[in-house]
Amino acid sequence: MSENKGVWVFSENYDLTLEMLGKGRKIADMLRTELVAVLVGSNVQEKANDLIKHGADKVYLVDNPALERFQSEAYLSVLHNLTANYKPDILLIGSTKNGKPLAARLATRLETGCIPDCSRLSVDEKGRLIGERITYGGNAVAKVTFRSKPQIATIPGRAFAKLEPQDRNGEVTKLDVKIEEPKTEVVETKPLETSSVNIEEAKVIVSCGRGLEKKEDKALLEDLAKILGGQLGNSRPLAEDRKWFTEWVGLSGHKVKPKLYVACGISGVIQHVAGIRDSKMIVAINNDPEAPIFEVADYGVVGDLYEILPALTEALNKQLQ
Amino acid sequence: MKRIIVCLKQAVDVSQLKVDPKTNQLLTASAPKKISDFDKNALEEAIRIKEKLGEAEIYTVTVSSEDAKAVLREALAIGADKAYFVNDPSFQDVDTSATAYILTEAIKKIGEFDLILCGEASLDSFSGLVGSRLAELLNLPLIASVRKLTVEDNTVVGERTLEDAYETVKAKTPALITVTREINQPRIPSLMMIMKASKKEIVTWTATDLNIQKEKVEGKIDVIEVLAPKTERKKIMITGENKEEIAEKLAKALIQEGVVGR
């Protein structure tokens, strides 16, 4: 067990890789060990230097036409081969829809533990990694650590910040790995229209729930968002049931941390609240005085959003002049 | 398609979970339990496949250290043909590696199957690892987080939503699929179905029945603490004679707090 060393990061998502390097750098410094980025793909060598600039001491590069796109067994065999040979102490894997199953299967092959969706990471006095994650449907935060190595944690997007790129020295090692036969075949991919602005980075979010009767009525929220310098958000049913949006805020959606979160016609069910907990300030507008959202709000207004929103926009307009 | 196995977790009903205000500990032991939502979607999907193809047996497998008979009866009422219950006090606090190992041993003992369906994650711990771990242990093709599933002869096709793309993935059976909540709307069993279910079989196995190795159940992770997050919110209610007055007070408060973005 003691022979494992180094902090490694891997994600098929490049931005997430850089974010994990940001946190990985701090952990590696604390443990006085090296930070390794695993770079997998086809014709990707030019990215190696950028990974070093973002904090990596070493890059393990596996470049192969068969790895051009993510394929479960192919990527799994590369990571398995590398981790079994070089035995990292810690491995951070991006918690994407493909990355999480990858992490779970790799942990199974290596007979080790995996802590998913860690929004915070620290190291204890024995040098063990501690991951913090939201659990029980948003009711709790669990602190979890490992009994086995490598310690594998999956990391959601935007939990950690990238480092400013710097000119640093690092080592790039190109490796040849035997790639396993795929068991599944991707027969079609279609791009998904996602909002160009990342809601995780929004300073102000005006968010609507099922209290909004028609999709067009979101103009009321847009007017307020405009004067507040913010953007729109929404609860899950507006995406999943009503299909007005493709994304949502909450436990199973985006976890946001704005200065101001205005919840309009949102009841404040725990799964939604789990995604807004890190907001600096929460304002709730709801016509039900018993709505649980008021329990987690700094300012609450019991009232009809169709009346309060236009009045609030107007009042802000006046006062900000 | 002859046999579909659905893995069902008995989960804490998180919507009814209470917190001890003194210690911030969750009162999980006294909280009501139910079939984990995502697993219910998996069961519903199995029933729809059976209805479409006409013939297939649906077996559920549940691993728990506690009594879970009520949950198993419900699964049988919804439409499972047989429920396997792997029940042993040593399974308390199992982690995802141990759960996947126990499920693997149970499924090997059940024998042949064409498809295993699991929820993408569980309602309470929300780890989302067991299905993938199980696929690996059983050496099966895995299609994870499927929101639409099509089954033909000996292939399965799953549609998934990734962060930036929709993807359609094909695999040969036997295969393991994890499903999202969007995949279907689970049915509610009728009184008739509930009555019929009382005649269906529940097979109970202990750790010994499955030759479970003790050290593999101990798990690979340690939970240090599980605490309700402290919310320190102001909880100020803004009231007034009319909407204009309320709006003015709120606008003033927001500007004073310095949270207005411009």
Ligand SMILES: Cc1cc2nc3c(=O)[nH]c(=O)nc-3n(C[C@H](O)[C@H](O)[C@H](O)COP(=O)(O)OP(=O)(O)OC[C@H]3O[C@@H](n4cnc5c(N)ncnc54)[C@H](O)[C@@H]3O)c2cc1C
């Ligand atoms: C495993 C799991 C994960 C989930 N993940 C998420 C998640 O990530 N994000 C999420 O949002 N949900 C999630 N949910 C769903 C969640 O449980 C709730 O169903 C959802 O958040 C409720 O959305 P809502 O507040 O918009 O709707 P409702 O609960 O229906 O609330 C609507 C509110 O609007 C108020 N209202 C109605 N009309 C007006 C009006 N004219 N003016 C003012 N107020 C009005 C009502 O009083 C009510 O409080 C999840 C559920 C599960 C089981």
